[in-house]
Amino acid sequence: MPDAFVFMHADFLIIGQGMAGTLLSDELMRAGKSVLIIDKKEVHNTSLAASAVINPLVGKNWTLAKDAERIIPVALETYYRLSELLQVDLVQQKSLLVFHRDDASRQNFSIQIQAGNPFIQEDYPTQRSAWDAPFGSGKVAPVYTIDAQSLLNKWALFLQSQNALIQEYFQFEELQFSGHAIRYKDITADNLIFCEGAIGRQNPFFPSLTFTHNRGDALLLSIPHLSHEHIYHKDFRLVPHRDHLFWCGSNYIWEYDSLEPNLEWRIETEIALKSWLKLPFETVDHWVAERPTTAGQQSLLLQHAQHKNIYFFNGLGTRGFSAGPSLAKEMVQLMLNV
Numbered sequence: 001m002p003d004a005f006v007f008m009h010a011d012f013l014i015i016g017q018g019m020a021g022t023l024l025s026d027e028l029m030r031a032g033k034s035v036l037i038i039d040k041k042e043v044h045n046t047s048l049a050a051s052a053v054i055n056p057l058v059g060k061n062w063t064l065a066k067d068a069e070r071i072i073p074v075a076l077e078t079y080y081r082l083s084e085l086l087q088v089d090l091v092q093q094k095s096l097l098v099f100h101r102d103d104a105s106r107q108n109f110s111i112q113i114q115a116g117n118p119f120i121q122e123d124y125p126t127q128r129s130a131w132d133a134p135f136g137s138g139k140v141a142p143v144y145t146i147d148a149q150s151l152l153n154k155w156a157l158f159l160q161s162q163n164a165l166i167q168e169y170f171q172f173e174e175l176q177f178s179g180h181a182i183r184y185k186d187i188t189a190d191n192l193i194f195c196e197g198a199i200g201r202q203n204p205f206f207p208s209l210t211f212t213h214n215r216g217d218a219l220l221l222s223i224p225h226l227s228h229e230h231i232y233h234k235d236f237r238l239v240p241h242r243d244h245l246f247w248c249g250s251n252y253i254w255e256y257d258s259l260e261p262n263l264e265w266r267i268e269t270e271i272a273l274k275s276w277l278k279l280p281f282e283t284v285d286h287w288v289a290e291r292p293t294t295a296g297q298q299s300l301l302l303q304h305a306q307h308k309n310i311y312f313f314n315g316l317g318t319r320g321f322s323a324g325p326s327l328a329k330e331m332v333q334l335m336l337n338v
């Protein structure tokens with residue numbers, strides 16, 4: 001007699017382990033549920049290309065984001081807890097040095113100082129001779145950077161240690177239903193959640209959503225003599241990365257038909273940086289990724305209309321690292337009906 005075929009079973013089968021799948025699987029496991037993730041990283045992986053900055057202020061006027069006081073404490077609590085679990089420092093507290101590009105930009109900043117915005121103050125960087133700053137500068141603090149690479153890699157290792165990660169491409173044709181049970185190859189699951197990022201636009205279970213197309217370029221720069229204490233902001237940002245590297249970006253392109261690096265943007269950015277920063281730098285890489293954005297920047301926490309055990313967690317847009325932890329908690333509450 002042939003051996004009985006052994007199925008792997010999970011309460012929740014999750015497709016995708018970017019920030020959405022990582023944060024959601026963490027919340028589900030904390031709620032005592034078993035998870036299994038299928039993920040295949042792409043070259044243009046959004047969560048790994050991000051600057052991963054958490055900043056309470058938004059827009060040209062540096063006003064407090066309307067939900068900052070709710071989402072930032074939840075984000076920090078989540079990342080510090082994961083740092084302890086994964087034995088790695090995921091959170092760095094920084095200040096954001098803002099170099100005014102003209103009088104109007106300095107004026108916008110001063111208005112916030114006069115209004116008593118607690119996150120903002122006049123300042124000048126300690127490396128004064130490193131910058132060309134004719135309109136002066138100011139400071140936003142505290143802001144935070146998250147080490148996305150360590151978080152995603154360590155979480156993948158943690159999942160592997162629990163036999164909860166399969167690194168392959170999920171194929172819709174292999175999915176079967178029998179009653180409420182979901183079957184995929186040799187896996188059975190009670191629930192299925194799609195966390196596919198921008199590729200989720202093509203998900204056949206959730207068609208006609210309000211997704212827009214949005215891609216961003218980022219450069220990885222080596223700047224050996226620049227302090228890693230701060231994030232530097234003018235028309236674009238320099239964000240401390242690992243070693244002596246800085247993430248530099250980004251742009252927002254809404255119409256495109258490829259994810260090839262935008263060389264024109266790269267040259268413009270390098271020229272602009274040479275006139276702003278007086279220290280030597282070298283470009284070591286050029287990344288491109290799509291933001292999973294929707295019209296009106298609405299996040300997508302959805303349940304399928306017929307298959308009530310199929311869900312969609314997406315639309316994290318430009319705020320996967322800051323709003324992601326609160327949204328993952330909200331999604332788990334929705335699914336577990338608590």
Ligand SMILES: Cc1cc2nc3c(=O)[nH]c(=O)nc-3n(C[C@H](O)[C@H](O)[C@H](O)COP(=O)(O)OP(=O)(O)OC[C@H]3O[C@@H](n4cnc5c(N)ncnc54)[C@H](O)[C@@H]3O)c2cc1C
Pocket residue numbers: 015016017018019020021038039040041042045046047048049050051052053054168169170171195196197198199215216217218249250289290291292314315316317318319320321322323
């Ligand atoms: C240039 C740039 C800068 C950014 N900066 C910030 C920032 O400073 N702060 C902030 O909060 N946010 C920032 N963001 C936004 C943030 O990166 C996103 O909101 C977040 O990463 C989205 O995560 P996700 O898990 O939804 O998508 P993704 O990171 O794309 O993850 C989806 C995963 O699913 C996998 N997948 C998809 N389909 C399948 C399949 N069929 N089979 C197997 N695997 C599959 C993909 O390969 C991927 O691993 C930035 C984004 C960009 C592009």
